[in-house]
Amino acid sequence: MKSLRPRTLAKAIQLSLFLSLPAIAVAQDAPAPAPAPQKSATTLDAVTVTGSRIKQSNLVTSQPVFVLDRQKLELTGLQSVGDVLQELTSSGKALNSKFNSSGNFGYPPDGGGIGAGSAQVDLRNLGSQRVLVLVDGIRWVNESSASGVSGSADLNTIPLSIVDRIEVLEDGASAIYGSDAIAGVINIITRRKFDGAEVHAYFGKYNKGGDTTEASMTLGGSGERWSAVFGASYNEQKDISSGEWGQSAFPEPGAGLDAGSSGTPQGRFRFCDPGRPSGSVGSCADGSFYSVTLNDGTTTPVWDPTNPNGGTYHQFTGADRFNFAPFNLLLTPNKRKALFTSLSYDISDNTRLHVKALYNNRTSTNQAAPEPIFVGPDAGTGGLADTISVSALNPYNPFGIDLVAGSNFSFIGRRPLEVGPRVFTQDVDTWYFNAGLDGVFDFGDRSYNWDVNAVHSENKADQVFTNGYNVAKIQLALGDPAICALVPGCVPLDIFGGQARPMTQDQIDYIRTTQIDSSKQVLDLVQANITGDMFNIGDRTAGFAAGAEHRRYRGEFLPDPLRQSGESQDSFAAAVKAHYSVDELYAEVNLPFLDSLEVSAALRYSDYSTFGSKTTGKLGFRWQPIEDLVVRGTYSQGFRAPNLGELYGLTQFGATLTDPCGPTGAPVVDTTNGISPGLEQACVNAGVPNGFEQANTQIITFTGGNPDLQPEESDSYTFGAVYSPSWGADQSWSRKLDFEVSYYKHKIDGAIQAADIQSLLNKCYIEQGGTGPACAPFARNNTSNLFPPQNRLENLGSIKTDGVDLKGNWISPDWNWGHVSASVQSTWINEYKAVDADGNVATRAVGIEVSDSAIPEWQTNMQLGWGMGDFDVNWTVRYISSVKEDCTSATIAEVPGCLNPEQENTLGSTTYHDLQASWKHAFTVEGLDLTLGVNNIFGKEPPVCVTCSLNGYDAGTYDLPWAFWYVSANYRF
Structure with missing residues (x-):
């Protein structure tokens, strides 16, 4: 089966991608490919590139695809697939290890949960649920993270050590791949051919900690009829406390404690006294409520009902609010362990068996300030806590009256620091198994490639939440002590004594409880594809691809019983256990016209068990009027089926x-x-x-x-050109020169949102x-x-966005003092606009920071490289343009930076500099490569965001404030 040999296919892929993707920065020396006219190019072996299932040999396809080969992945100095992809200029906000939330803010409305510890990817600022993640062209299971049933994939389930390259389709592709491929497609290509052994070790850290350790081993071999690859990896990243950075000293930097929490260590008490006459402070007769807090240092509270500022209390103000920020994490810790194997065996000259399996385990942790106890109607939980009253007989109640919920009592908020911070620990297992056949057959004078795959994949997560409370026990412990005494373990609860009189260990042990949440997602699929030539048009051949796929999704979310009953002081959540299935057929054709024009078309029919059927189409063209220039464009219909969490x-x-x-x-x-x-x-x-x-x-x-x-429906357009001038190839000053410009536009109707x-x-x-x-x-x-x-959730409105991608690449010849390369990728966003069904325009827009998320107008990455012999040095510059945020909220209106007529805070433009040096065959040891690098070498701090939660900056847009140093060693033998 010569045409299927992995070595031949790998070489064809490498050559085709090198020629067809001018935007890739080549930072190290590589063989110089000779420029070739179109007819010469067709002699290359055909390969499949993301965005089409038709094997092609064109140098540039009709849709824009950006490729990160293994060399580019190593150049980033990063050890997570998600971290790498989030640095793309086309990337928007997505979860990463800088997000520190596990339910303490509740759950997002999409039912997908918090995704604690996961890493996701967002393209075009349209959300990670609108990006399809493939591994070797096949859908990857969505994440669960023990807080919901998500519509997004966790890229931390895919170890970087098994990745050969990542192909990013910057275009909609529902007609090719089905649901979710609205904003684009991430196709992660794993290592398929490897002979020998490779050991990799890595260590990196920030100035303030966050040590990252990685070790991996890859083994491989091949024979006349077989090939095999095995990989094992371990990755550990340690945490950094928010207290390590001055900017995160307050919930909203510069806003002071007015922006803090009502749950304070000294307590906040809102009630009225039925015995007070009408017209006096604290009188229930005219609804005048006390709002007081305990003075600092008070050991025995003394309440003066005639004067709320008398005794040991004073009127609660913004200055009394609690600063929770230092208890949070700037960088969350995680450990990842993975095993991977890929096997292939030629059953015959025309048929090959392939098997692929992966196991990945992730443990991660999030931390929040000690959980406050909120009781009374103003607790606003919608559950049991809102109904709790406090007995006058409680021995710690200093007010001497019954505090009756909904009558004379509205709120007590106290944060017992003595209990310790909330800790959320996730344990996530991912299993993936793929078995199938692929081969070739001849029909007449033409050959056809086919493949059949069966896949079972599963993502299962458990989360343990410690230092939370059982609200039912709080209710009992605040009530009549005689009733409490009848319950084993119950002791009256003191939430009145402040820090000077902390709760006793018996009190803590009675109300504190460990909560366990779990979730699981399972994806089973069977697919069959065929591709080949149909007929000739002149001296060129029309190609096609067709196939069928069946998928079954199963999702479960089992919150702790206390969450389900509303007896958790943390967020309420209901259980989910559901499934749906989909059957699909697709066909794709590529028709050459004349010598320079090709037209492609695709059609996909999808039948869902949840809502019915849907058909999407795609059209594209590729025109090469001269040898040096390719003009291309696409129109794509897209859709995204509501996922189980959204349903x-x-x-x-x-x-x-x-x-x-x-x-x-x-x-x-x-x-x-x-x-x-x-x-x-x-x-x-x-x-x-x-x-x-x-x-x-x-x-x-x-x-x-x-x-x-x-389902959401979308229309996507791309139009662009790739220019590879012959006057910039094989010259004394240039070995290769390429330019690319692409316009994109996406419009989504029936967007699923609250x-x-x-x-x-x-x-x-x-x-x-x-x-x-x-x-x-x-x-x-x-x-x-x-x-x-x-x-x-509803199909509430529409979203539209458009912009331009610019890319360039230059490689010098080998000079006496080395070779040089330069490349740039830049994205300019013209518009982002979301409008609901009533015509209300969302505040999220280009150049605006809102809801911990920014859409900068410009994002640019530039790479410069120099190499000589076995030494290479690379410098990367990452630029993010400025954005503005609204300052009209009273809690931040007086913050420095907001004091301007526009009442806007400007988050200034930010530039990061990364530097890396590598040494091949170090110390004359064949196969040993050493790398030393530093990201954000100047320790650039992210701009202050006064509306951002937790750490006072946008963790989806900006880096941590310190330099990150790393060293790695790779030994292949």
Whole structure:
């Protein structure tokens, strides 16, 4: 089976990709390919490149594909597939190890969970759920991370050591690959042919820690009819505390503790006294509530009911809020262990058996400040905590009265630091098994390639949450001590003593509980493909590909019973156990016209068990008017089927909301800042008193899936040109010179999302007087604080974005003092606009920072390389243009940087510099390569983001503030 030999195929792939992808920076010396006209190029072996299943030998295909070969992967100095892809100029915000959330903020509305410890990829800022991840052209299982059923893949389940190259299709491709390929496709090609042994070791660290250790081993061999590759890898990354960086000293840098939490170590107490006469402070008769906190250093609380600032208490203000930031992590720790094997055996000259298997284990940890105890109606959990009352008989109750929920008591918030921080530990196993046949056959005078694959893949995760509370036990321990005494282990709970009188160990042990969440996703698929030539058009051949695929998705999310019952102080979540299946047929053709024009077309029919059928198409052209220039373009229809989490999930999300009726939003009476009298009247009609202050900035929102969701639909366009001038090839000053420009546009209709709850709340009061349709999710309790609103997923609106990719590549000849290379990749975004069904335009846009996410107008990467003999030095520059964020919230309006007429904070443009030096055959040892490098060599700090949560910067856009040094050794024998 000569045409299928792995060595021949690998050489053809390498040569074809080198010639056809001018945007790849070649930082080290490589053989000089001679420029060839089109007819000469067709003598190359045909290969499959991401974006088409037709084997082709064209130097440049009709769709833009960017390739990171193994040399480019090593040049980054990174040890995670996700980290590498997130540095692409076309990449948007996606989860990585700099995100530190595991449910302490609740769950996102898409039912996919937090994804703690995972690494994802976003293309074109359209979300990781709209990027299809393939491994060797076959779908990869989505992640679970023990917090939901996600529609995104975790790239930490794919060890970098097994990767031969990564192909990034910067175009929609639903007609080729099916659902999810709206923004693009990531195709990770694994090592298929390897002879000998290779050992790799790596160590790196930041100035403040975050040590990263990696070790891997690859073994391979081949014979006349077989080949095999085996790999094992270990990767460990340690954490960095938020306390190591001054910028993360406050929840919102520079905003002070006004932006902190109401859950303070000294406690916050909101209640009224039925015995106080009407008109006096703290009188229940006219709804006047105390809002007090304990003075620092108090060992025995003393309450003066005639004076809220008397005794050992004072009126609670923003200065009393708790700074939770130093307890968080800037970099979360994880360990990854993986085993991989790939085998092939030629059953006959025309048929080959292939088998591939992978096991990957990830353990990771997130940490948050000690969990606050929130009880009373203003706790706003929508669960049991909102109904808890405190008995006057509780021996620690200093107020001498029953605190009755919904009557004279609205809120107690106390954060017992003595319990210790919340710790969320994930343990994730990924299994992948692929077995199949591929081969060739002749029909008439033509040959055809075919393959059949059966795949079983599974991602299973457990999360252990320690230092959380059982709310039912808190309720019992705050109630009548006589009833508590009847329950084994119950002791009355002291949440009144502050730091000077911490809870006893018995009290902690009774209410503290360990919670265990688990989730699993399973993908089973069977597919068959065939590709070959159909007929000749002149002296050129029309090609085709066709195939069928059956997939079955299964997803489970089993939250801890306390989460399901609402008895966890952490977020509520409901269990999910569901499945669906899809059957698909596709066909693709490539038709050459004349000597310089090709037209391609594809059609895919998908039949889902959840919503029915869908057909998508794609058209493309490739025109080469002269030898040096290729003009190309595509039009693609796309769709994304709602995933299991979006269909069936039900969770809570701790949205940070600003109530328009309170001083943290817009003053009700003060009209000097543009506040309309209508807003004042709307708030008065809702029963909001003058001077109202919401109890907490985090207002819990119930959100989740909708079984009636329909698939998203999209239209995508690309148009561009690749110019490889002959005057820049094999010259005294240039061995190879290439330029590429590509315009892209995506428009998504029926985008699956929840309504912007802040926009709805503003619209309710500012535009609709508190009584319009936007007010449907909102209601208030007897203290005027909002009840948790409902906000389910819908096919809510449209998203559109467009921009231009620019790429260039130059390689010098070998001069006496070495060879030089230069390359650049740059993305300019013209527009990003999301509009819901009511015409409301989302605040997320180009040049704007919002919701911990930015869309910079420009992102540019540039690589410069020099090499001589066995030595190479490479310098990489990464540029991110400036963005702005809104400063109108009262908690940050006075922050330095916000004090301007526009009330905007500018996050200035940021440039990172990476430097790497490598030595081949080091110390004259054949096969030993050493590398020393530093990323962010000047320790550039990310710009201050005053609206970003946790660490005060956008972790999806910017690097950590310190230089990262690393050294690696690779020995092949």
